[in-house]
Amino acid sequence: MNYTEIQLTLSAEYTDILMAELSELGFESFVETDEGLSGYILEPDFDETAVQSVIDKYADQTAIAYQINSLEKKNWNEEWERNYQPIEVQDQIRVRASFHEPDAGFRYDIVINPKMSFGTGHHETTAMMLEHQLNVNAAGKTVLDVGSGTGILAILAAMQGAERVVAFDIEEWAIENARENAELNDCSQIEVFQGTIHEVNPAERFDIVLANINRNVLLEDIPVYVQLMKPDSTLLVSGFYEQDAPDIEEKGVAAGLTKTGQLSQNKWVSLKFDKRTHGL
Ligand SMILES: C[S@@+](CC[C@H](N)C(=O)[O-])C[C@H]1O[C@@H](n2cnc3c(N)ncnc32)[C@H](O)[C@@H]1O
Numbered sequence: 001m002n003y004t005e006i007q008l009t010l011s012a013e014y015t016d017i018l019m020a021e022l023s024e025l026g027f028e029s030f031v032e033t034d035e036g037l038s039g040y041i042l043e044p045d046f047d048e049t050a051v052q053s054v055i056d057k058y059a060d061q062t063a064i065a066y067q068i069n070s071l072e073k074k075n076w077n078e079e080w081e082r083n084y085q086p087i088e089v090q091d092q093i094r095v096r097a098s099f100h101e102p103d104a105g106f107r108y109d110i111v112i113n114p115k116m117s118f119g120t121g122h123h124e125t126t127a128m129m130l131e132h133q134l135n136v137n138a139a140g141k142t143v144l145d146v147g148s149g150t151g152i153l154a155i156l157a158a159m160q161g162a163e164r165v166v167a168f169d170i171e172e173w174a175i176e177n178a179r180e181n182a183e184l185n186d187c188s189q190i191e192v193f194q195g196t197i198h199e200v201n202p203a204e205r206f207d208i209v210l211a212n213i214n215r216n217v218l219l220e221d222i223p224v225y226v227q228l229m230k231p232d233s234t235l236l237v238s239g240f241y242e243q244d245a246p247d248i249e250e251k252g253v254a255a256g257l258t259k260t261g262q263l264s265q266n267k268w269v270s271l272k273f274d275k276r277t278h279g280l
Contacts (some may be wrong), residue, residue, distance in 0.1 A: 002070055004046040009065040010036040013122070013241075014058060020171065021054045031083045032122055035065075039082075043070065050093075087121040089130045095121035095152065098184065108159050111184045113177070114152050121152060123239040128270035129153050129212050129262040132236045138162040141207035144228060146197060147217070147239075151178030151190065155209045158187035162208075165190045166200065187239075194250075197224050205230040212270075215240040219251055226255040229275045238270035243271045 006027075008018060015037045019030050025047065027039040047070070055064050086096035086171075090199060094106040102109050104136050112120055121127055126149075133153065139161035145154040148167035157165050167178055167190055175194045182190040193199065211227045218237055225235055235257060240248055242264060252273045261272030 001041040002072055003040050004043050005069040005071050006039045006041075006051065007033070007067045007069065008036045008038070009063075011062050012036070014062050015066070018058070018064075021057075022051070023173065025050050025054070032120070033083070034216045039073075055240070061087065077197065084120070084188075087127065089127055090120065092134055093121075093156065094132055095130075107228055108156060110152060110155055110159070112152055112155075113182050113184065120275055121270050124268040125212050126152060126264035128265055129210060129238050130156055131263060132261060132270055132272050133157065133160070133210070136208055136234050136236070137207055142166075142205070142230075143208045143210065144200065144206040145226075146179045146209065146211035146221075146225070148215040149174050149212075151192065151252075153179045153212065154178065154192075154254060155181060155185045155187050157208065157210070158182070158189050159185070163189060166193045166204075166206075166232065170194065170196060174182045197228075198223050200228060202228070204228065207233045209233070209235045211235070212238040215248065216247055222248070222251045222257075223255045226257060226274065226275065231275060231277060233275045235273040235275070236270065237273070238268065240269060242267050242269050245271065 015032055018037055022039045027041045029040045031038045033277040058064060084097055086094055086095050086100050092106060093108040094103055095110045095112055097113055098111050126168045133156050138157045141162050143157040143165045144169035145165060146170045148154055151167055154165045154167040169175055172194055175192050178192045206228055207230055209229055211225060248271060255279050257273035258276050259271060260274045262271045
């Protein structure tokens with residue numbers, strides 16, 4: 001059976017939402033590319049009119065161009081594997097798929113089969129979150145991973161020795177994928193559920209909160225994260241551009257946090273906050 005490939009040229013900000021929309025139309029897998037995104041669907045399931053309606057929906061917000069190719073299944077698999085290269089963070093973390101050989105030169109060998117979820121380490125925001133995590137001691141700690149995608153951040157926390165990791169995402173396929181990846185990496189201390197921050201047990205308190213989401217969700221939910229944080233705990237956030245960093249910082253500080261770190265890559269930013277107040 002042949003596959004249809006759609007190559008989308010679009011701003012990185014929109015890859016997540018387009019992946020979600022196209023997967024609703026039956027697209028089975030995606031690869032993030034330098035130009036944007038490629039999606040794959042069995043040829044008989046491909047409906048160009050439906051794809052066009054999705055693109056039209058976003059046309060007034062951003063420029064999206066696309067090209068359609070027909071691929072033999074065998075070639076498609078090869079293409080996917082060729083495009084998905086391992087990534088390395090700070091010479092300590094290597095993120096790979098199960099079809100790549102492990103490399104013992106890295107302290108953390110993370111296996112991610114991405115399917116349709118965001119979080120392979122290829123995106124700047126994921127890489128910066130992982131880099132920040134390297135400087136936060138998770139051993140014996142409780143960790144909350146907000147918008148877990150593939151579960152990559154939760155998996156690093158578990159590998160660093162976290163005692164309990166709670167991960168959640170609004171998307172169902174992300175949950176399935178995060179569970180599968182947690183198992184692939186033998187991280188039995190990760191608990192994954194589908195929902196939002198409001199479904200987290202309000203009585204529980206965490207040492208580390210990880211939230212690689214987006215500007216709007218962060219601006220709304222940072223105060224809720226802070227309520228769920230223990231005294232002397234850490235919040236790492238990403239998923240927004242440099243121009244939005246001052247608003248995110250202000251929100252964190254207004255909620256009682258101290259900014260203690262900032263990373264930037266390609267106009268994307270990741271901030272580190274510490275909760276230094278006691279007795280809250
Ligand atoms: C930028 S991706 C990050 C994935 C992964 N944590 C990483 O760092 O690569 C954001 C994820 O948050 C999820 N998401 C978006 N809004 C959310 C919300 N309000 N609550 C929970 N998850 C959300 C999306 O489905 C997506 O999987």
